[in-house]
Structure formats: structure tokens, C-alpha cells
Amino acid sequence: MIHTFLYQLGxxxxxxxxxxxxxxxxxxxxxxxxxxxxxxxQLSKGIGKSPNYIGxxxxxxxxxxxxxxxxxxxxxxxxxxISENPSLELEFKGKNHYTIYDLYPSEVLSNKKVAKKxxxxxxxxxxxxxxxxxxxxxxxxxxxxxxxxxxxxCNRVQNKNWVSQDxxxxxxxxxxGKNKRLKVxxxxxxxxxxxxxxxxxx
Amino acid sequence: xxxEMANFMQANHKYEIINITAMPQIEVExxxxxxxxxxxxxxxxxxxSFLMGQRDFYVRDAEDPTHTLIYSVxxxxxxxxxxxxxxxxxxxxxxxxxxxxxxxxxxxHSENAVYKxxxxxxDGHIELLGMLTAEPKDLLLESxxxxxxxxxxxxxxxxxxxxxxxxxxxxxxxxxxxxKELRSTIRPLFLANALKACNGTxxxxxxxxxxDENGRFVYLKYD
Numbered sequence: 001m002i003h004t005f006l007y008q009l010g011x012x013x014x015x016x017x018x019x020x021x022x023x024x025x026x027x028x029x030x031x032x033x034x035x036x037x038x039x040x041x042q043l044s045k046g047i048g049k050s051p052n053y054i055g056x057x058x059x060x061x062x063x064x065x066x067x068x069x070x071x072x073x074x075x076x077x078x079x080x081x082i083s084e085n086p087s088l089e090l091e092f093k094g095k096n097h098y099t100i101y102d103l104y105p106s107e108v109l110s111n112k113k114v115a116k117k118x119x120x121x122x123x124x125x126x127x128x129x130x131x132x133x134x135x136x137x138x139x140x141x142x143x144x145x146x147x148x149x150x151x152x153x154c155n156r157v158q159n160k161n162w163v164s165q166d167x168x169x170x171x172x173x174x175x176x177g178k179n180k181r182l183k184v185x186x187x188x189x190x191x192x193x194x195x196x197x198x199x200x201x202x
Numbered sequence: 203x204x205x206e207m208a209n210f211m212q213a214n215h216k217y218e219i220i221n222i223t224a225m226p227q228i229e230v231e232x233x234x235x236x237x238x239x240x241x242x243x244x245x246x247x248x249x250x251s252f253l254m255g256q257r258d259f260y261v262r263d264a265e266d267p268t269h270t271l272i273y274s275v276x277x278x279x280x281x282x283x284x285x286x287x288x289x290x291x292x293x294x295x296x297x298x299x300x301x302x303x304x305x306x307x308x309x310x311h312s313e314n315a316v317y318k319x320x321x322x323x324x325d326g327h328i329e330l331l332g333m334l335t336a337e338p339k340d341l342l343l344e345s346x347x348x349x350x351x352x353x354x355x356x357x358x359x360x361x362x363x364x365x366x367x368x369x370x371x372x373x374x375x376x377x378x379x380x381x382k383e384l385r386s387t388i389r390p391l392f393l394a395n396a397l398k399a400c401n402g403t404x405x406x407x408x409x410x411x412x413x414d415e416n417g418r419f420v421y422l423k424y425d
Contacts, residue, residue, distance in 0.1 A: 113416055
């Protein structure tokens with residue numbers, strides 16, 4: 001009991017504070033990479049960093065944030081990834097090219113540090129980002145789920161009223177290609193989706 | 203700027219291209235963007251350091267291409283406030299760049315380093331961005347400000363007699379408040395001098411100056 005309390009206390013004490021503009025960039029990178037189903041290690045290696053680099057930056061307990069040089073490298077990698085995979089579902093209609101300004105806020109933010117809070121599931125995101133974030137950051141797909149259950153979970157997380165059709169493409173993307181994260185399993189006569197046991201090496 | 207151009211013309215044959223290894227290319231370009239913004243506004247290196255809430259020679263070091271100091275991402279937000287511009291004016295978009303930056307160096311008659319920054323476009327034409335040198339703290343660049351140093355000093359003394367400095371305030375906040383009340387732009391150097399003069403000697407009031415939790419110098423009056 002006391003150990004649990006001390007552990008929690010230790011975790012709380014380790015909260016770190018960064019500038020809102022740094023936090024904005026971290027969350028923007030996370031949103032884009034999750035949309036394109038890029039794992040943290042895949043993006044890290046894509047920009048010539050160690051596999052755990054992006055994961056460390058997205059860790060709320062770590063003070064790290066991106067420099068403009070790294071933000072530029074991330075943009076170059078994402079643009080290359082989009083051009084090499086023309087069948088990718090774009091984040092916004094017709095947007096097949098990003099610039100470093102997509103990782104910056106349009107408004108001037110406060111210059112007072114805030115607690116580093118990186119949302120596991122980017123709030124207000126559409127079906128693709130929500131689904132990909134649930135796959136990456138939660139245990140939901142450790143068990144198999146039907147399409148109906150998946151839609152219910154995404155609606156619960158984002159407080160939306162999405163329907164099955166909204167997830168046809170995102171689920172298809174999740175079960176195919178070199179970045180596939182889920183596999184289809186039959187439960188009775190229903191298709192269900194579950195995490196692939198061993199992730200394919202990036 | 204005109205004088206700098208004249209120096210450049212005279213010493214042009216002495217310039218040698220240098221390979222910048224102290225900072226990444228994007229940081230060199232960002233530094234040059236900020237350099238051009240501050241020149242346009244008429245702020246010297248010390249004045250910009252002051253408004254950023256940093257030590258006196260911060261900008262001087264950042265503008266030295268051989269120094270490793272770079273403007274980190276949080277300063278992009280502060281620069282937007284100082285220069286009232288968007289992020290595109292500060293951070294370069296290297297995905298669409300059709301040029302490279304070239305820095306050359308020469309020594310002036312006092313053996314001080316003078317750096318010439320140029321944009322070399324893909325089609326071969328060259329654009330001179332500016333000449334980078336270490337500036338004296340009290341250098342007054344061309345400015346549209348018509349407010350005298352005494353007016354700024356009087357304003358600061360008046361604020362000290364009120365509760366204005368009961369809460370810590372950074373230089374940029376103070377400058378903006380002063381400009382709002384005097385209804386004109388003011389030279390940051392005048393404000394820096396006025397604040398520095400409030401050191402408790404010769405009957406002057408005393409303002410404390412320390413870095414806050416956000417890493418910027420702030421001014422505060424202890425009652």
C-alpha cells in the first residue's frame with residue numbers, strides 16, 4: 001500500500017513543464033504520424049535518429065522537445081513517405097505536402113511553461129487518427145472486436161456519432177500494407193479485428 | 203546599413219567563404235531572418251537580447267556564425283510578439299527553398315570579424331542579406347521613434363511610484379505598456395537604461411532584476 005503511494009507520488013513529482021509552442025509541435029507531429037500509421041520508431045529511424053527518439057519526445061515524463069532542424073527533418077520524411085505511397089489516405093483532401101508551418105500554431109501562444117501533456121488519442125480527431133491511436137496507445141485490440149464494437153469505442157473516446165462506414169477505409173488500411181497493425185479473425189460468422197501478435201519489423 | 207555596405211564594398215576582396223559547422227543550416231537561416239527583422243525595426247543586438255529577456259550579449263553570440271548558440275523554438279513565439287509577424291517570417295521552409303546560404307568572413311581595420319551573408323539562388327543570382335558584426339551595446343540604429351530617453355525614464359519612475367512593478371514584468375511587457383501609454387514606439391535601449399538606473403543609489407528607487415521560471419529576466423520592486 002505504502003509502496004504504491006510512494007510510487008504514485010514519485011510519478012507525480014516527475015511532471016515536467018515545457019513551453020506551449022514546444023507542446024504544440026510535439027502533438028502536431030504525433031497527430032500526423034498517427035494519421036499515416038507511422039510508428040514512433042519508424043519515424044525516428046526515418047529521420048536518422050535512434051528508434052526510441054520520437055517515443056522519448058512524446059513521453060510526458062521527459063523534458064525533450066523538437067528543434068527546428070528536427071521538425072524540418074520530420075516534414076521531409078513525411079512528404080517523402082506520402083509521395084512513395086500514393087494510395088495513402090490523406091489527412092485533408094488534396095493535402096499531399098506538409099511544411100514546417102503545419103507543426104506551428106497559427107496564433108501566438110503564451111510564453112509561460114505548462115505541464116507536458118501529450119494526448120495518447122488526439123482529441124477532436126477524425127476516424128482514422130482515432131482508430132490508429134487506439135491501436136497504438138491502448139489495450140483495446142489485445143482482444144478481438146467486431147466493427148460494431150470498434151465504432152462504439154471510437155464514439156465513446158471522441159464523443160461522436162460515427163457509423164460503420166466511417167471506419168471502412170481506416171480499418172482496411174490497418175490490416176494491409178507494410179505498416180499493418182491488425183489482423184482479421186472470424187468470430188462465428190463475423191469478422192473481428194485483433195492486434196498482430198508480433199509487430200512486423202520496421 | 204549604408205555604412206556597412208560601404209565597408210563591405212571596400213573590403214570585398216578580403217572575404218573568404220566559410221563552412222558553417224557551429225549550427226545547422228536551418229538555424230543559420232532563421233538567425234538571418236531574425237537579424238533582418240531587427241534591423242528593419244531598428245533594434246541593436248543588445249536591445250533584442252533585452253526584449254527577449256536574455257543576457258546582454260545573447261543576440262551578439264547568436265549572430266556569430268561560428269558560435270554554437272541558436273534561437274530555440276520557444277524564441278520563435280517571442281519573436282512573433284516582438285516583431286508582430288507570423289512564423290513564416292522567422293522559420294524558413296526548407297522544403298521549397300530554391301537557394302543556399304553563403305557566409306563569407308573578413309577582418310575589419312580593428313581585426314574584428316565581419317560576416318557577409320548571401321543567398322545564392324539556383325538560377326545563379328546572388329542576393330546580399332546583410333553584414334553581421336558585433337555591435338556596441340549603445341548603438342542607435344535608424345528608428346522611427348520620436349520619444350526621448352528622458353520621457354521613457356519619467357514613465358518608468360512614475361510606474362515605480364504605483365503598483366506596476368509589484369508583479370514581476372519582463373522587458374517586452376514593459377516596452378509594450380510604455381509604448382501604449384506614450385502612444386508611440388520607443389527605443390528599447392532607453393527603457394533598458396531607465397530600468398538599470400533604478401538601482402537604489404543616489405536616492406533612486408530600486409528594481410530587482412532576476413530570471414523567472416520561464417527563463418526570462420523580469421523586473422520587480424520590493425516594498
